[in-house]
Amino acid sequence: MASNTKFAIIGIIVAVAIVAGVAGFAAISNDNVPEQAETTGAPTMETQTLTIYSGRSESLVGPIIEKFEQETGIKTEVRYGDTAAMALAIIEEGRNSPADVYYGQDAGALGALAKEGRLLKLSDPLLQKVDPALRSPDGEWIGISGRARVVDYNTNLVDKSELPDSIWGFLDPKWKGKIGWAPSNGSFQSFVTALRLIEGEDRAREWLVGIMANEPVVYSGNSPIVEGVARGEVHVGFVNNYYLHKFLQTDPAYPVAHHHTNGDAGSMINIAGAAVVDTANNKEIAERFIEYMLSEDAQTYFATSTYEYPLVEGIKAVGPQLPIKEINKPNIDLSNLADLQGTLDLLRDIRAL
Amino acid sequence: MNLSTRSRFKLGNLGPARASLPLIIIGIIVSAAMVLPLAYLGIRASEAGAGIMGILTSYRTFEVFANSAILALVVTALSAIIAVAAAFLTVKTDLPAKKFWSVILIMPLAIPSFVGSFALIATFAPRGSVLQNLLAGLGVEALPSIYGWPGAILALTLFTYPYVFLTTRASLRGMDPALEEVSRSLGCSTLSTIRRVILPHLYPSIAAGSLLVAFYALSDFGTPALMRFDSFTRIIYVEYQLAFDRSSAAILSLLLVALVTLILYLEHRVRSKAAYYSLGPGTKRDPTLISLGRWKWAALAFCGTIATLGLFIPVGVLLYWLLQGVAVGASFPNLGVITLNTIYAAVVATAFIVALALPMALLAVRFPSKSSTIIERLSYIGFAMPGIVVALALVSFGANHLPMFYQSMGMLVFAYVVLFIPLSIGAIRSTLLQISPRMEEAARSLGLGAGRTLLSVTIPLAKTGLLAGSALVMLTIMKELPATLLLAPTGFKTLATQVWTGAESASFSYSAAPALILVAISAISVTIILSQEKESGRR
Numbered sequence A: 001m002a003s004n005t006k007f008a009i010i011g012i013i014v015a016v017a018i019v020a021g022v023a024g025f026a027a028i029s030n031d032n033v034p035e036q037a038e039t040t041g042a043p044t045m046e047t048q049t050l051t052i053y054s055g056r057s058e059s060l061v062g063p064i065i066e067k068f069e070q071e072t073g074i075k076t077e078v079r080y081g082d083t084a085a086m087a088l089a090i091i092e093e094g095r096n097s098p099a100d101v102y103y104g105q106d107a108g109a110l111g112a113l114a115k116e117g118r119l120l121k122l123s124d125p126l127l128q129k130v131d132p133a134l135r136s137p138d139g140e141w142i143g144i145s146g147r148a149r150v151v152d153y154n155t156n157l158v159d160k161s162e163l164p165d166s167i168w169g170f171l172d173p174k175w176k177g178k179i180g181w182a183p184s185n186g187s188f189q190s191f192v193t194a195l196r197l198i199e200g201e202d203r204a205r206e207w208l209v210g211i212m213a214n215e216p217v218v219y220s221g222n223s224p225i226v227e228g229v230a231r232g233e234v235h236v237g238f239v240n241n242y243y244l245h246k247f248l249q250t251d252p253a254y255p256v257a258h259h260h261t262n263g264d265a266g267s268m269i270n271i272a273g274a275a276v277v278d279t280a281n282n283k284e285i286a287e288r289f290i291e292y293m294l295s296e297d298a299q300t301y302f303a304t305s306t307y308e309y310p311l312v313e314g315i316k317a318v319g320p321q322l323p324i325k326e327i328n329k330p331n332i333d334l335s336n337l338a339d340l341q342g343t344l345d346l347l348r349d350i351r352a353l
Numbered sequence B: 001m002n003l004s005t006r007s008r009f010k011l012g013n014l015g016p017a018r019a020s021l022p023l024i025i026i027g028i029i030v031s032a033a034m035v036l037p038l039a040y041l042g043i044r045a046s047e048a049g050a051g052i053m054g055i056l057t058s059y060r061t062f063e064v065f066a067n068s069a070i071l072a073l074v075v076t077a078l079s080a081i082i083a084v085a086a087a088f089l090t091v092k093t094d095l096p097a098k099k100f101w102s103v104i105l106i107m108p109l110a111i112p113s114f115v116g117s118f119a120l121i122a123t124f125a126p127r128g129s130v131l132q133n134l135l136a137g138l139g140v141e142a143l144p145s146i147y148g149w150p151g152a153i154l155a156l157t158l159f160t161y162p163y164v165f166l167t168t169r170a171s172l173r174g175m176d177p178a179l180e181e182v183s184r185s186l187g188c189s190t191l192s193t194i195r196r197v198i199l200p201h202l203y204p205s206i207a208a209g210s211l212l213v214a215f216y217a218l219s220d221f222g223t224p225a226l227m228r229f230d231s232f233t234r235i236i237y238v239e240y241q242l243a244f245d246r247s248s249a250a251i252l253s254l255l256l257v258a259l260v261t262l263i264l265y266l267e268h269r270v271r272s273k274a275a276y277y278s279l280g281p282g283t284k285r286d287p288t289l290i291s292l293g294r295w296k297w298a299a300l301a302f303c304g305t306i307a308t309l310g311l312f313i314p315v316g317v318l319l320y321w322l323l324q325g326v327a328v329g330a331s332f333p334n335l336g337v338i339t340l341n342t343i344y345a346a347v348v349a350t351a352f353i354v355a356l357a358l359p360m361a362l363l364a365v366r367f368p369s370k371s372s373t374i375i376e377r378l379s380y381i382g383f384a385m386p387g388i389v390v391a392l393a394l395v396s397f398g399a400n401h402l403p404m405f406y407q408s409m410g411m412l413v414f415a416y417v418v419l420f421i422p423l424s425i426g427a428i429r430s431t432l433l434q435i436s437p438r439m440e441e442a443a444r445s446l447g448l449g450a451g452r453t454l455l456s457v458t459i460p461l462a463k464t465g466l467l468a469g470s471a472l473v474m475l476t477i478m479k480e481l482p483a484t485l486l487l488a489p490t491g492f493k494t495l496a497t498q499v500w501t502g503a504e505s506a507s508f509s510y511s512a513a514p515a516l517i518l519v520a521i522s523a524i525s526v527t528i529i530l531s532q533e534k535e536s537g538r539r
Helices: A002-032 A058-072 A085-094 A109-113 A168-173 A185-201 A200-215 A224-233 A245-248 A285-293 A295-305 A334-338 A341-349 B019-048 B050-058 B059-092 B098-110 B111-123 B130-136 B150-173 B175-184 B190-219 B224-225 B231-243 B248-269 B295-326 B335-366 B370-378 B386-399 B410-433 B439-444 B450-461 B465-477 B482-487 B495-504 B509-533
Strands: A049-054 A075-080 A101-104 A142-154 A180-183 A236-239 A256-259 A269-277
Touching: A002 B231, A049 A085, A049 A285, A058 A075, A058 A285, A058 A295, A085 A101, A085 A109, A085 B231, A085 B248, A085 B386, A085 B482, A101 A109, A101 A285, A101 B295, A109 A185, A109 A269, A109 A334, A142 A185, A142 A224, A142 A285, A142 A295, A168 A200, A168 A224, A168 B231, A180 A224, A185 A200, A185 A236, A185 A334, A185 A341, A185 B231, A224 A236, A224 A245, A224 A256, A236 A245, A236 B231, A245 A256, A256 B370, A269 A285, A269 A334, A285 A295, B019 B231, B019 B248, B019 B370, B019 B386, B019 B410, B050 B059, B050 B248, B059 B098, B059 B150, B059 B190, B059 B231, B059 B248, B059 B295, B098 B150, B098 B295, B098 B465, B098 B509, B111 B130, B111 B150, B111 B295, B111 B495, B111 B509, B130 B248, B150 B190, B150 B224, B150 B295, B150 B465, B175 B190, B190 B231, B190 B248, B190 B410, B224 B231, B231 B248, B248 B386, B248 B410, B295 B509, B335 B370, B335 B410, B335 B465, B335 B495, B335 B509, B386 B410, B386 B482, B410 B465, B410 B482, B439 B450, B450 B465, B465 B509, B495 B509
Parallel strands: A049 A075, A049 A101, A180 A236
Antiparallel strands: A101 A269, A142 A236, A142 A256, A142 A269
8 A cells, every 4th residue: 555655646746747847838838939020110019919810821921911010010920720710719719819810811700700799890091991892891800802703714625705704604504514613612602602692592592503413523622623624624613813823823824714704693702801809909000900901012912922802992913814893793791791501501402512 | 279359367356456546647637638628519519509400400411420430430441451461561471671661651640631632632533633644645534533432531541541550560569479389389370370369469459540540530621621522520610610600510529429439339348358468478589470472572562552652642742742842933931940840849749648648548458447448438539529629629728718828838738638649548558458467566566666667567568559659649740730720839830730831822832841841750750769669579
């Protein structure tokens, strides 16, 4: 029994040591991790660190956030992750969320945060910089860059004149087996939600059932669709506008081009947008960040580096792309896209999901 | 000669009847950590609205649930076959370059499953893939589709069989060679010795590895998504990521927990109660190797095929992406720091996990009781859940109950413990079963304290299992994504998060460099870990 007691004591010491060790790591990492460069900016802003939860990846927005730090002297701590996961994290963190700003890849995630009451209303001068159709009607979030739905087609296999003006044209049996789509993809589902809003439930179902009858090839996302189109696995694919330009950069002869339908859900423009979280330490600094993202520098950056559409007047999209004003986009409230339940039910019901 | 199917000794008769307090304390602490995700799911599920009934009662949900269950079953069976064959060849035969094959055949574990699936698609997709381009000259316009069942089964099997391979290999090495010698001296042929003596001794380790494969197949999201397979995790992800409906996601996750519990229960029921240790002192000789003879080429072809599909093709595709990236002038900043981060997090977490897993395994093996069984079985829950579920549970727990701790290194290590402790427990458990409790008793009766006995008897004897467990944990941690993204200190990047960053923005060349480093440091860790085995094959 004596040795059992000794074992017990050793065990407790080990357990305490483990807890202490873990706590030690916590302390070390809290001291070390936010390694910040010396800044030379405005002294009042310097004392504050802005915590950004970014659903956009570092390779896309890292450079422009760095530039924001340099120009304003505001230090940032950016957590990168998946758009939905970062929004869910803020919701799960509740009152203890360290987040000041949420920067996400689609209006749905921003809408979900707004619905949970986790976003602060943005000030009017900021809101006025962007087309009302591309921001929250209640002013809780704002579009930073535009992401247009397009039909990408293989330029070797399809003649541009064969492409219909309306998404309904793809119900024609001549497209059988030649369409690529990604029903599990968020952008596609936003498109279906838009279709329901614009044309009603019955018509949306009719369109989906019609496409299903044409036996579309299912892909996991937009990039695989564009690659599938380029490989000729399918002739056309329903995607967002900016994927193609990445492939065009490595291969200028990439055999894929954009086609826009006319005024229907197929030409919808979604956004990557930002919002101030209700746990923000300093709303003013948080808004400075959003203001910078809408500056000429940042908007030009998005046009030339992420190939998205700039949303502020006077800055042009690059590459062989139709100017955003010439896209005949449908008239919808993007925050209604937050309600995806009906879309999911519909997609499940017709067995697309 | 039938050493294993009937129990000759109740384990309880040999060891002390009750576990010592520290073991119980560690067991309780670890199980409390394992209960966190379950508690979170329970709370979220209780908040569910009426819509969930529609999902739960739909035929579709049932169908997809069945898909996942069948997938897990098939993948597990195939993995076990490949792994046991590979373990035999690399331990028990005169296969040339056994050390090389041992490392190479573990390596598919280092490939993140979405990278591996991507590589398989690039190679075998119906149109425009490498293989189809090669065959195009012969008039092959399209290959049979890899998507759906075949792709999901192929990818999951290739990237998870090492779980069984490592645990089985450890047990094979830990087996007392005297058992085979006795079998042969009694006139049994090689095949009959394998069937009647060796295989039965491997059941616990095959089962330990198979559980991991099954749970991985059930919880993985990347592979089914890329292979366009309708898996249950996909439904859970849809609820989380698109509908932001945490309650429906929780209820669906609990459905998965129910299936996992059933599997854990069944595995426990069929588990043999036999003693797997030998009663004598064991021999000090190396086991005699089975001569492959003319089968050597077939054996090499088998190992080569598995290694090609599971390692060489993914690495080849990664190299291709890297060269493409270099050609357009891609830069790969900070990879040195990121590599060190990855190694640091993995080594620290592996040390914690093994330190906690050993007492957990001791508790389960030396003091079998209802409660020690429940504690051991409970440890699998974190691993069997989709990563996002566990990560969000810990976000909720950390931010609200341990705010000082939240988004710290400690939190990340804690998350890795919750996710990956069963990898280590399983491997250690199956080697502990091979060690006679009499060894420990003898040490104790000679006056050694419990602590000394653990250090100088149990740990050296269980070394193969400890090492195999460490290798499994290390490799799995280094490629972990959802928990790392959500719980690591802000700005703490790992190779896996870098791979993801590239894939997220469709710049594969950006993914290629960190993925290749991941494979390289995994190979180095496996080599280091296996080189520790040298002395431990003999007793």
